Amino acid sequence: MLRVENISKTFNPGTITEKSALNDVSLHLLPGDFVTVIGGNGAGKSTLMNSIAGTFIVDTGKIIIDGNDITKWPEHKRAKFIGRVFQDPMMGTAAGMMIEENLAIASRRGKALSFRWSAPKSERENFRVLLKSLNLGLEDRLESKVGLLSGGQRQALTLLMATMANPKLLLLDEHTAALDPKTAEKVLAITDNIISSRKLTTLMITHNMRDALRFGNRLIMMYNGKIIVDVNGDAKKNLEVQDLLEMFEKASGNEIDSDRMLLN
């Protein structure tokens, strides 16, 4: 479904702040793969995700989704295949527009826009059913502005928006990191529910090792712009946090340097 071949990215090349963020990374996702991504700060997790989403164009290598070489495509064109939820709950929705209007925009992702009415009444029932599945009471608030929702509600709504037009690939960039633990747990449960019921091919960055182990069928660990650990299927099921730490030390020749990773 997703084929990332030998991509590299260096930020600010030739300057004093030069930073090699991705170093010859390759990754191949099968349809339905749910991959969790862990790694310390600056390991390249977000850079990997942003290079797939098209926030910038990679220096070398190829990115192929479902047979389409999207390496040089601009961000908005890739959105046809990719659903995204950001870390910042503010980033995935338009705060000043109604829930209904946000959903209407998301339902047309990847389609050419026209002069048809953007949020026709005929779609309301469908939106209500979708919102009801979140179990947050949003189904009765179609005309509320999204800015009035809590961070957790906004992330759940963004998740719904990212998945409603059937993306070939779902990208979750620490989408629960800005939420309180209880809300984060709830959004993760919704996430897992949507992904498993629809068999969505997914990349999920998390800084929480237990979440990385609990969810998905495959786990990759990044360090210094490279993928240093890649475990799949049963091997992943039997892993524990301690194993991950040992694998990290062995693969990187280093102790875990991120307190944030350890504390979680």
Place this chain on the structure above:
Amino acid sequence: MDLIIPTISQGLLWSVMSIGVYLTFRVLDIADLTVEGSFPLGGAVAAALLTAGYNPITAILIACVAGMLSGVVTGFLHTKLKIPALLAGILSMIALYSVNLRIMGKANLSLLQLDTIFTIFPIPLDNQMMVLLVGFVIVLVVGIINYWFFGTEIGAAIRATGFNQHMIRANGVNTNTTIILGLLMSNGLVAVSGALVAQSNGFADVGMGVGTIVIGLASVIIGEVLFGTKSFRNCLISVVLGSIVYRIVIAIVLQIGMPPNDLKLFTAVLVTLALSMPLFKAKLNDKRRRMAR
């Protein structure tokens, strides 16, 4: 009292410009200074065409297209050449000064002996009432077109661009296109307003755009404060009413005896106060909270 009708009429004619400023300043979240050039552009194009014997309606429509083009230029400078929006608008505004002089051939074109949009209809009303009627009809048409357009898929994408560019790009929309479309709509309206004001004044002048942006902002902010911002339709109505209230305020201060030369200073102070309101409000709330403790 005899000033009431012309004051409201002026408010209506200028409100078309204020809606244009609303589209950039609030909907797109860009302070677009192109309006200082596209407003006289509308006046210049309409005046030149009327002088050449064209029908006033044709003249206004072509003025609208000219304004749209100026918006596209600013949009191109901003999105494709990555020039900051404020600077892109200033560049267009300065360039349009020369363009407007070229269109008119001189700094001022009189329309006194010519037919205008306010004289061509065979309706038995005096001149004052005619301006009011035509102004009202045009504002109604402009309002309906905007309400419809910004409710369509494309219009919703433009509104979303103003709120959150990340979100709308992640949903597959090219924000360069939506920004250019928004600037096109805005400056088209501003030019229509310029064409109307020139015809109502009886002349077009290359300097008639000075302060347009500030008048537009004043109308937008007065409208929002007095008449609300609940929905897009509410906002459109607020801007039109705000424009009329602005004209009434100006008429009153002139009646009281303020020299007309001080008008721009007065408007600038008014807008400064309105724009800094949120800050003062926050400070006041802060103080109250501390007092309560």
